[in-house]
Amino acid sequence: MAGFLLRRFASVVFVLWAMTVLVFAIVHILPGSVAHMILGEYATEAAIAALEERLGLNQPLYVQYWHWFTGLLRGDFGVSLTMDRPAAPLILESLGKSAILAGISIVLVAIIGIALGIHSATHVGTWSDRGLTLMQYFFIAVPEFFWCILVILFFAVWLGWLPATGYSPISEAGILGWARHLILPVATLVLGLIAHISRLVRSSMLEAIESRYVLAARAKGLPERIVLRRHALPNALLPAITILAVDIGILIGGIVVVESVFAYPGLGRMLIYAIDNQDIPLMMGGMIVITTIYALANLVADILYAVLNPRIRVSGSAG
Amino acid sequence: MRIPRTLIVGGIIVAAICILAAIGPWITPFEPDAFAVRERLLPPSTAHWFGTDEFGRDVFSRVLAGAHHSLLMGFGATALSLTIGVPLGMIAAFRRGWTEEVIMRGVDLMISIPPVLLGLLILAVTDPGLLKTMIAVGLVYVPIMTRVSRAVALGLLAEDFVEAARARGEGAYHILAREILPNAWPPLIVETSLRITFAILLGSALSFLGLGPQPPDSEWGLMIAESRPFISEAPWIGLAPGLCLCFLLISVNVVGEGLRDLLDPRLRGRGHG
Secondary structure (H helix, E strand, O other): OHHHHHHHHHHHHHHHHHHHHHHHHHHHHOOOOHHHHHHOOOOOHHHHHHHHHHHOOOOOHHHHHHHHHHHHHOOOOOEOOOOOOEHHHHHHHHHHHHHHHHHHHHHHHHHHHHHHHHHHHHOOOOHHHHHHHHHHHHHHHOOHHHHHHHHHHHHHHHOOOOOOOOOOOHHHHHHHHHHHHHHHHHHHHHHHHHHHHHHHHHHHHHHHHOOHHHHHHHHOOOOHHHHHHHHHHHHHHHHHHHHHHHHHHHHHHHHHHHHHHOOOOOHHHHHHHHHHOOOHHHHHHHHHHHHHHHHHHHHHHHHHHHHHOOOOOOOOOOO | OOOOHHHHHHHHHHHHHHHHHHHHHHHOOOOOOOOOHHHOOOOOOOOOOOOEOOOOOEHHHHHHHHHHHHHHHHHHHHHHHHHHHHHHHHHHHHHOHHHHHHHHHHHHHHHOOOHHHHHHHHHHOOOOOHHHHHHHHHHHHHHHHHHHHHHHHHHHHOOHHHHHHHHOOOOHHHHHHHHHHHHHHHHHHHHHHHHHHHHHHHHHHHHHOOOOOOOOOOOHHHHHHHHHHHOOOOOHHHHHHHHHHHHHHHHHHHHHHHHHHHHOHHHOOOOOO
């Protein structure tokens, strides 16, 4: 176990380091000068030279990378070009807001998705199972950004129940006002993922129910409820952990979209803002923070999987 | 081999969509980019099936003229990820040793970036456009294609006919291109057809975020993004391309699942991935 943990941890560290190289390389090696992009087409040579001087862009690439990388290790993400403030606190603040969205969504997805999957598997062929399967099919096929439009249209424009966009902190609007702004973004985020998870839990639960150990448990005369809970469920939930980790990747993508539609001040919206305004330090910092979180989430999922299923020691990452 | 009915129905629908998208720009009832100030924000009617937008442009014409973007992004990007991913995966499986190590570590690295983020990263520092979005989406799915084709090739390399080819003294190219590839198609086709849905989704999401075709182009994701300020006055501007996109995604999905049933009955009922 210790060896597995160590190997897995080392690979996460390697991936994160390689990620800093990749992000840096893509931003700096792709055609187009950064200073040109910031100042626009009509910038004078002198202005470009001055900005390159200020940003250290006239230094060799490996020096620039080393500055940036050692800065990252110290928690210094550079200075945001458009806001003229250190990028790290900006990123941290919006990360907190995104974490609220992501946390609530993951909990809801896990609970509702698994519950629906179990319900479908234990009620195969009934109306509720068929209805759920059909709904899952549609929920998976509708793009997230279109869900945003649909829920805004329905709940904010037509019914007028909830605010369409924005965020209000608890300190100003109270818990209720805070929660009202979260309902639509969270709903949009979880719909597709719940469908995804519940489909998977349904099929792995069905596999477990048809297995020999469940047959053996039934043959012992155990009540069906106990057979399902003690024997079928734990085995059926193992693959759900891996899928939940994959879904965190989808969730991160969803958060970028949902935050920019709902004007929610999180990390995803900040990233799009940084890209639109060519705020390179903010963009690179945001990318690194998000990939770090994703890598850690995958690490946690792998460890959980190994702890719960000691027979299998997977060496690769979940993908 | 009995062809599943869903595959036939889905195939006909997707083929019809492809034909419509291909001839779309020439059969629009109105000029898709023509402004008509007097006809702003008109609701759907017999003249304007999907209504008009804030410039008085006919939404139906725009949807029709923009259909090819989604298809190009879906099929083009998937084709790109196939042309890079399949050879990489096969070489990794055939050469083993450090070649495989380098390729697969690279794949692990690419996979540890969430797809949308990788797309954003590639598009962030270049001027947006259809071709670039397509390339970005294609690159995002290269690692998955590499993994799948390596796994398939590893299985096939253990077969007797490969052993026979080796005994005949055939070279690496012959074994991979003539022996492995023809036998690797069924699982690869299944994977490809499922990837197309994700590629369309990712491409239109990136366009929605402003990193795809630029106005006045009528890519569907872009149209939905542009419709947001008018969502209460004229919801049809966004609903029309959105519903078309959903219809396209569901049709492609049906074809994918039909192909899966046809080519790999063992995989039936498995979850998405």
